[in-house]
Amino acid sequence: MIKCCQYKEEYNMVKVRFAPSPTGYLHIGGLRTALYNYLFAKKSLGTMVLRIEDTDQNRLVEGAIEGLIKSMNWAEVFHDEGPFIEGNNIRQRGDNGPYIQSQRLFIYNEYIQRLLDNGWAYHCFCSKERLEEIREEQNAKGQFSKYDGHCRSLTEEQVKEKIDAGLEYVIRLKLPENRIVAFEDIVRGHIEVNTDDLDDQVLIKSDGFPTYHFAVIVDDHLMGITHIIRGEEWLPSTPKHALLYEAFGWETPKFVHLPNILNKDRKKLSKRQGDVAVEDFMSKGYLPEALVNYIALLGWSPGKDEEIFSMEELIELFDLERVNKSGAVFDVNKLNWMNAHYIREASVERITKLSIPYLLESGYITQDDVDNRYEWIEMMVESLKDKISTLSEISDKAALFFNDEIKYEDDECKEILKGEQIPVLIETFREKVKAIDDLNPVSAKAILKEIQKEKGIKGKNLFMPVRIMLTGQMHGPDLMKIITVLGKESVIKRLNYIDNI
Numbered sequence: 001m002i003k004c005c006q007y008k009e010e011y012n013m014v015k016v017r018f019a020p021s022p023t024g025y026l027h028i029g030g031l032r033t034a035l036y037n038y039l040f041a042k043k044s045l046g047t048m049v050l051r052i053e054d055t056d057q058n059r060l061v062e063g064a065i066e067g068l069i070k071s072m073n074w075a076e077v078f079h080d081e082g083p084f085i086e087g088n089n090i091r092q093r094g095d096n097g098p099y100i101q102s103q104r105l106f107i108y109n110e111y112i113q114r115l116l117d118n119g120w121a122y123h124c125f126c127s128k129e130r131l132e133e134i135r136e137e138q139n140a141k142g143q144f145s146k147y148d149g150h151c152r153s154l155t156e157e158q159v160k161e162k163i164d165a166g167l168e169y170v171i172r173l174k175l176p177e178n179r180i181v182a183f184e185d186i187v188r189g190h191i192e193v194n195t196d197d198l199d200d201q202v203l204i205k206s207d208g209f210p211t212y213h214f215a216v217i218v219d220d221h222l223m224g225i226t227h228i229i230r231g232e233e234w235l236p237s238t239p240k241h242a243l244l245y246e247a248f249g250w251e252t253p254k255f256v257h258l259p260n261i262l263n264k265d266r267k268k269l270s271k272r273q274g275d276v277a278v279e280d281f282m283s284k285g286y287l288p289e290a291l292v293n294y295i296a297l298l299g300w301s302p303g304k305d306e307e308i309f310s311m312e313e314l315i316e317l318f319d320l321e322r323v324n325k326s327g328a329v330f331d332v333n334k335l336n337w338m339n340a341h342y343i344r345e346a347s348v349e350r351i352t353k354l355s356i357p358y359l360l361e362s363g364y365i366t367q368d369d370v371d372n373r374y375e376w377i378e379m380m381v382e383s384l385k386d387k388i389s390t391l392s393e394i395s396d397k398a399a400l401f402f403n404d405e406i407k408y409e410d411d412e413c414k415e416i417l418k419g420e421q422i423p424v425l426i427e428t429f430r431e432k433v434k435a436i437d438d439l440n441p442v443s444a445k446a447i448l449k450e451i452q453k454e455k456g457i458k459g460k461n462l463f464m465p466v467r468i469m470l471t472g473q474m475h476g477p478d479l480m481k482i483i484t485v486l487g488k489e490s491v492i493k494r495l496n497y498i499d500n501i
Helices: 028-043 064-074 105-117 128-140 156-164 212-222 232-248 278-283 288-296 311-317 332-345 348-362 367-372 374-387 391-401 411-416 422-435 441-455 460-471 479-498
Strands: 015-018 047-050 082-086 089-093 121-124 170-173 180-185 189-194 202-204 227-231 254-258
Touching: 015 028, 015 227, 028 047, 028 064, 028 227, 028 254, 028 278, 028 288, 028 311, 047 082, 064 082, 064 089, 064 278, 105 121, 105 170, 105 202, 105 212, 105 232, 121 156, 170 232, 180 232, 180 254, 189 232, 202 212, 212 232, 227 232, 232 254, 288 311, 288 332, 332 374, 348 367, 348 374, 348 391, 367 374, 374 391, 374 479, 391 479, 411 460, 422 441, 422 460, 422 479, 441 460, 441 479, 460 479
Parallel strands: 015 047, 227 254
Antiparallel strands: 082 089, 121 170, 170 202, 180 189
């Protein structure tokens, strides 16, 4: 027997759901929807459900469920009920399952029969060809395109006769005529729509699977969902959803329709304009806390000037009343700035671990280096981490350590190396490096101090030429770390290269 979850309007009984379709990657907008559900649930000491809406069997993508769960876990947007990855399998946990809609068909069958029995639904036997003719005729007349109600008045006998004859059919919602449907949206306010401007929505398709519009109502009610937080693309469908709640005699949840995330042209963000999948941002080396921080501010205002927030701070500050109505532009430059901040603040140990796959892929290091020269890799990453905005940039920045043939960034660098004191500096530096056994940040600093004392070359006249000699650049990572990571042999090779300018 199906247990209907009843809820009271109490703050600590908030229950929300994130209900994606497994049709591919998790879109950045989907992650933001999941995040807002998560923040609201945690702020309210409530529960978050993950439900997989896979009733459109023609669009399913293998591995999509696992992919979206992994993306959510990476972002630390965790659900309390639903499917979870355990080892190599998906396991469902919670008292309101199954949480995958294709496994709930027996439930929908019971509830569609209720609507048929109470007159809120009817069988429709119209062919696809007839429906297309209706649409074309209505479009030609400039009319609102909708079903013409041809099968609304079929008797039980006529319906049975057609079913017995094997005719294909769908089941539609039987909208009341010329009635105002009103509902409240926490973001949009009071909304009213006349049923004459709506269509008799298909509830059960000819393959026996429910449409989104039917399954979502049944599932949200049975799972005890108190607040429906979803994208604004579902706003036009909400009047029909409100009517379905009425048809069943159920209490209507609170609605929250989030604004779209827009591209720089202020159109809905899509893959044609660049990265939109969470997996894209993962592979490019964005930190989860940076991406979460950034998308949290796309459509919601914390009410203060700060822009850097931990997940705990976002939970504390989150308020549905501060969700904006208008869309927010996704600015990758702003995201990069924020990600660079989080990389700088992260520990060297963490950034090194996350950078190693990129360095291995570039061929700059080997697994043997990882196993036996980890401290050297860590120092290299430490010298670069304040200069990158994504982890994938580490390979480009690390190039300066792996090519002893110097490429000068501009002619000014070459002019500096033609200075009067440069020959003495090169020779002295080279000899002192040759004479030392252990080249490390402390010994490197000692060498430069000795040169200052012995040759009188100080400050900018010392450090900038040495940097240019070793990297071809006037500015960059910490010089002592550069010297250490390059090592004695490479430093000497680069100093010898200067002789050929």
